[in-house]
């Protein structure tokens with residue numbers, strides 16, 4: 001049903017639509033990141049598309065698997081025409097340079113917090129965002145936790161953790177998750193990981 | 194304040210007309226403390242559901258003298274930490290603990306508060322004891338109200354003894370013992 005939207009996009013933007021596919025009822029277009037804002041505006045304003053609902057925006061980090069490392073994923077829905085579409089744009093190189101894309105807040109105001117979250121978790125810079133700062137993590141946090149190169153066991157405590165030299169009973173050194181990593185950065189006696 | 198010791202006895206002397214009792218001052222004080230726990234609930238996550246069950250009439254923790262919640266740390270002496278504490282919340286928790294007046298007790302309600310639970314990640318504090326000292330840990334995700342009542346009784350017991358070492362609520366039935374009694378379904382089918 002939404003394949004029609006893909007057709008419209010392809011005929012309107014031509015080579016800026018890199019690829020499209022329709023799997024499992026989801027219609028996806030991978031687009032040129034330069035045209036991100038323009039395509040979004042078109043999708044909202046064109047009467048045949050009429051994407052009046054912003055559903056979701058997030059990112060995927062494909063470190064080591066795909067060369068434009070980040071994929072910004074946008075989901076849209078049209079109440080008027082009852083179709084939905086997914087847009088993707090691939091940005092950034094392996095060293096996370098040039099991870100930036102146009103902000104869609106001027107198109108759908110609901111994009112505001114989603115873009116802030118995406119910035120917070122993946123470090124995607126949204127150009128033209130009115131208030132791009134962290135939304136979930138604390139301002140003192142360094143780095144972007146959902147990037148694949150953020151160490152899985154790295155924590156950044158805001159208060160100094162208590163240093164109890166020997167873990168008091170009932171807990172021993174293997175306290176915590178039996179299946180998890182035991183490599184947190186806080187001091188654990190003479191154990192150094 | 195030091196402990197009254199395990200061997201504290203209360204003697205009522207016969208033959209006195211008005212009747213009086215002798216005890217140690219500490220023991221009397223601890224006895225009073227253990228039945229007048231003013232609680233500060235620091236409730237952040239799903240364990241709150243079980244805390245509500247605990248506080249409601251069916252399980253009724255008012256029976257143990259832990260009745261009135263005080264929403265000011267300055268008026269309370271038992272800090273319930275119920276739910277997941279994120280790194281971002283840790284300073285607030287620490288500050289609340291510091292604002293409480295002595296004697297103060299901390300109750301880690303649920304696995305998250307005790308050791309971080311299954312949140313082994315960048316945002317979760319792996320147990321509140323990384324920031325503040327804890328008196329009683331109640332495991333469970335969430336713990337059943339019975340386990341919490343066990344914990345409360347354990348805390349009262351510790352208060353009466355003047356014991357400040359951490360304690361943990363044990364499961365009523367040992368899961369490892371239980372696992373040994375399980376019937377092996379596969380065995381039977383191979384035999385026949």
Ligand code: SF4
Nearest residue numbers: 239240303304305334
């Ligand atoms: S221990 Fe379980 S129920 Fe309690 S806060 Fe953590 S995840 Fe929720």
